[in-house]
Amino acid sequence: MAGNPDFDLFQLPEEHQEMREALRDICEKQIKPFAAEVDENHRFPVEAEEALVASGFNAVHVPEEYGGAGADSVMVAIVIEEVARVCVSSSLIPGVNKLGTMGLILNGSEELKQQVLPSIADGSAMASYALSEREAGSDAASMRTKARRDGDNWILNGSKCWITNGGKSTWYTVMAVTDPDKGANGISSFIVHKDDPGFSVTGYERKLGIKGSPTAELAFENCVIPGDRIIGDEGTGFKTALQTLDHTRQTIGAQAVGVAQGALDLAIEYVKDRKQFGKSISDFQGIQFMLADMAMELEAARLMVYHAAARAERGEKDISFIAAASKCFASDVAMKVTTDAVQLLGGAGYTMDFAAERMMRDAKITQIYEGTNQIQRVVMSRALLK
Incomplete structure (x- = not known):
C-alpha cells in the first residue's frame, strides 16, 4: 500500500481503486450494521475499531518504517471517505489517528517516532490532538496551558477541550506555552501518554452528532512527562x-x-x-x-x-x-x-x-x-x- 503521489489527477491508480473496493466491503458488512445503534446509545464503535485494525485501515498514514502501510495522502482521504459513507463516528478512528500524530511525523525526533508510531500502526493505541481550550478556540494562540522545565522533565498545567476520541486514545499531542512573552512563538508541542502522572479526562460533551466518538476535556495538574517528549524545538509548537x-x-x-x-x-x-x-x-x-x-x-x-x-x-x-x-x-x-x-x-x-x-x-x-x-x-x- 505504499503511496505514489505522481498519479494522473483525473484517474486514481489501480491500487487506490482496489483498496476502496476492499474497504467498502468491510464497511458495508462490519461497520454499517452497527452505525445506528452506536449513535443512539452514544457508544464508541468497537466493531468498527476491530474491523479497521484487523484489516490495517486504522492508521494507514503511518510510514512503513514504523510498521504502518505508508499510504499516501489521497489513499488516506479515500479510507476516511469510505468509512464516513456508512458511519462518521467510525471515520474518526483513522482520521484522528492522523491528526494526533501528524505533527510528530513532520517534526518529531526519530526516538519519539519509534516510541509512539508503532503502537498506532498496530492498533494497540490511538492518538488525539489537543490544541483548543475553552477560551482559545479559533484564537488558538491565546492558550493558557503552560509547560515548564523541571530537571530532565516537563511539567504541564492547564486544560484542553473538544478533544476527539479523548479518553480512548493512549497518546495526545498537546500544545502548551513555554515562554509567555513570545506569543505564538512561545508555544511548544508535546506528546503526553494517558498514564503520565497528573493527566486526567475530566468530562465529556453531549453532542448533536458524531455521538459514537467521545469528545473530552483534559486536565494537566503538574503533569510530568519526560524531557524527550517535546516535538521539535522549544517554541515551534x-x-x-x-x-x-x-x-x-x-x-x-x-x-x-x-x-x-x-x-x-x-x-x-x-x-x-x-x-x-x-x-x-x-x-x-x-x-x-x-x-x-x-x-x-x-x-x-x-x-x-x-x-x-x-x-x-x-x-x-x-x-x-x-x-x-x-x-x-x-x-x-x-x-x-x-x-x-x-x-x-x-x-x-x-x-x-x-x-x-x-x-x-x-x-x-x-x-x-x-x-x-x-x-x-x-x-x-x-x-x-x-
Missing part, C-alpha cells in the same frame, strides 16, 4: 500545529464527501422505490433536479479534496489555501446534500428509521471542527492577500 492542519483539513473534507455520498446513495434508493400519484417519485423533474445538484456538487468537492491531498503528499509549499478550501467547500456541500436527502425522504427522513437524519447531524460538525468554515475563509483570504 504553533508552527507545528499549523503545519498539521495543512495536512489534515483535507481529511475533514474527505469525511464530508463520505457522509454526503452516503446520503445521496440513500436518497436515490428511496426516491426510486417511493410511489406517489401512481408512479415513482424519481420520475418527477423536481426530484431529478435535486439529485443532479447534489451529485454535481459532491463530485466537485471530491475532486478538490483529492487535489488538496495530492498537493500535500508532494510536499508543496503554501498549501494553506487549498487545504482550507477543500475542507470548507466539502463540508458546506455535505451539509446541503444531507439536508436535501432528509427533504427527499420527506417525513421518513425526519425519523430514526432511516440514516438520513443521522447523516445530517453528523455532517454539521465538518463545518465546525479543525477550524470553523468562517476561519477557513480567513485562512484563504490571508493566503490570497499575503
Whole structure:
C-alpha cells in the first residue's frame, strides 16, 4: 500500500481503486450494521475499531518504517471517505489517528517516532490532538496551558477541550506555552501518554452528532512527562500545529464527501422505490433536479479534496489555501446534500428509521471542527492577500 503521489489527477491508480473496493466491503458488512445503534446509545464503535485494525485501515498514514502501510495522502482521504459513507463516528478512528500524530511525523525526533508510531500502526493505541481550550478556540494562540522545565522533565498545567476520541486514545499531542512573552512563538508541542502522572479526562460533551466518538476535556495538574517528549524545538509548537492542519483539513473534507455520498446513495434508493400519484417519485423533474445538484456538487468537492491531498503528499509549499478550501467547500456541500436527502425522504427522513437524519447531524460538525468554515475563509483570504 505504499503511496505514489505522481498519479494522473483525473484517474486514481489501480491500487487506490482496489483498496476502496476492499474497504467498502468491510464497511458495508462490519461497520454499517452497527452505525445506528452506536449513535443512539452514544457508544464508541468497537466493531468498527476491530474491523479497521484487523484489516490495517486504522492508521494507514503511518510510514512503513514504523510498521504502518505508508499510504499516501489521497489513499488516506479515500479510507476516511469510505468509512464516513456508512458511519462518521467510525471515520474518526483513522482520521484522528492522523491528526494526533501528524505533527510528530513532520517534526518529531526519530526516538519519539519509534516510541509512539508503532503502537498506532498496530492498533494497540490511538492518538488525539489537543490544541483548543475553552477560551482559545479559533484564537488558538491565546492558550493558557503552560509547560515548564523541571530537571530532565516537563511539567504541564492547564486544560484542553473538544478533544476527539479523548479518553480512548493512549497518546495526545498537546500544545502548551513555554515562554509567555513570545506569543505564538512561545508555544511548544508535546506528546503526553494517558498514564503520565497528573493527566486526567475530566468530562465529556453531549453532542448533536458524531455521538459514537467521545469528545473530552483534559486536565494537566503538574503533569510530568519526560524531557524527550517535546516535538521539535522549544517554541515551534504553533508552527507545528499549523503545519498539521495543512495536512489534515483535507481529511475533514474527505469525511464530508463520505457522509454526503452516503446520503445521496440513500436518497436515490428511496426516491426510486417511493410511489406517489401512481408512479415513482424519481420520475418527477423536481426530484431529478435535486439529485443532479447534489451529485454535481459532491463530485466537485471530491475532486478538490483529492487535489488538496495530492498537493500535500508532494510536499508543496503554501498549501494553506487549498487545504482550507477543500475542507470548507466539502463540508458546506455535505451539509446541503444531507439536508436535501432528509427533504427527499420527506417525513421518513425526519425519523430514526432511516440514516438520513443521522447523516445530517453528523455532517454539521465538518463545518465546525479543525477550524470553523468562517476561519477557513480567513485562512484563504490571508493566503490570497499575503
